[in-house]
Amino acid sequence: MKFAGLVWSNLKRRKLRTALTVLSVLVAFLLFGFLGAIKQALVGGVEMADATRLIVRHRVSIVQLLPVAYEARITRIPGVVSISPQTWFNGIYQDPKNFFASMPVAPASFFDMYPELALPAAQMQAWQATRTGAVVGRALSDRFGWKIGDRVPLVSPIWPKAGASETWDFEVVGIFDATKKGFDTSAFYFRQDYFDEARQNGKGTIGWYTVRIDNPANSAAVAKAINLEFENSPAETKAESEGAFAQGFVQQFGDIAVIVTAILAAVFFTILLVAGNTMAQSVRERTSELGVLKAIGFSNEHVLSIVIAESLLIAALGGVLGLGFALLIVAAAAPALATYLPGFFLPAKNLVAGAGLIVVLGLVAGILPALTAMRLRIAEALRRSA
């Protein structure tokens, strides 16, 4: 700490250069935070996946449907605790740009299956009492300003309604919240029995089943048993863990983690050069001063530490500010993005990784200039001041 004043004074020597370097580090960490939040939103489903849940879909594709009769057969397979069906509805509200996920589900089994979602008991009762009732996530209700009692008409290009009207009319009877940070609350759920009764075609089928198993260690075995159960049937199944299913879904966009890592690697490599150049210039400019410090008794290790400390301080100033701004921006943007990028937030693990990156950036940018400073020969350094 005795040398803190000296380190700080050295950084103030060229205020503009230091400020610009700090700014470039800041931008890098802002990007780090922002891209981290986007990655979290895109791959968060994989991380949120429950190891005791399996997804059972048609072997060919999720677009192909499974018979409702499978529910009873799957329930009988050893290791299966409970089951809940869902179907992709693709509802459109007023305009196709108003996209959100909408699915028919079995109310009780659905909320049992997803304890990450919480619906007040009274609203659950209201839903079970209202055939055309729907429950909407908090983010979705905020997006459209829906409240309980509102009527929401949806049109589905996949599922035309039987009868004269194409429009599916729903009444909002509940608004659910997430009990786990980052869990999606941008979806719209309505009753499977109403859906099955009112649709023109596909009666007796569903999109996929979510299955709760007794032990995550048995995941592969139970999935295999489910697939065997329906082998050689007209609708063979593909059962896989929820994580694997989510991973497959995300990979439709490409490998997000690799893309984000590649962008950040390029940014940080550039910033490393910028910060390293600043430190190298700084050391070159004060060769004679470093010679004086060594002449009056500062050891090689002292000089090395002082230069490294300057580099770390630049990285810390830029990094902490960058991560701080990223936190603020992500927090401010999250409500507006909640339905497009549910789970858009900066996880604590990214902040820890950011702190680690600050230290690494500071050390790597400072090490070569610091070694140069450490190896300065005193007599030679002092001659340069003459």
Place this chain on the structure above:
Amino acid sequence: MSNDNNEVLVDVQGVDRVFRRGSEEIHVLQKLDLQVRRGEFLALMGPSGSGKSTLLNLIGGLDRPSSGTVAIGGERIDGLNDRQLAAWRARHVGLVFQFYNLLPVLNAQRNVELPLLLTSLSAAQRRDHAVAALEIVGLKDRNSSFPTQLSGGEQQRVGIARAIVTDPTILLCDEPTGDLDQKSGDEILSLLQALNREQGKTIIMVTHDPHASARASRTVYLNKGRLLAEKPE
């Protein structure tokens, strides 16, 4: 280290200093012997390239001889490693440079405090010592001034305050008046003389200036890396 005034404080024996430039060997100092007694004010004169500053660097532990021995207060320093030499310099040597070599980003007081950062003194003690050293050199009121706000003479006074703030065993001055006008130079020489006479500081001063060397208690001459028996014509 004892304080006997007849004691040989600096004992340089058979010192060679050879620099290499490509395949060429340059013998800057050759079989040089020099003794300086505690409390002496020695002027080291000679033409450019005679080896004055090299000798000063060897005595101050800033460089090591190619052969021969350097002992200060009976302690051999020619065999110390870099870390030991740095610690030794911090305890025993005060350095005054021709171009002052103050850190421009620090004010006068904090420049003077620099060597004290290597001690166990508290921040308040460091400040007190620095103020006392600035008072000795007559700059107590300029402690918050930065080097660019000080004249050359004042900067050199700060440089001297920095050199004496740790109460070193020996004060080494490399052309301390070389960058000053005559009046400022005289003031600096008077200050060094006072430190020698009143505080018993042992001073070795490299200079080209006969006027400066006249203030010393003894003058030795170097030429081509050797000490001369008497002043050259």
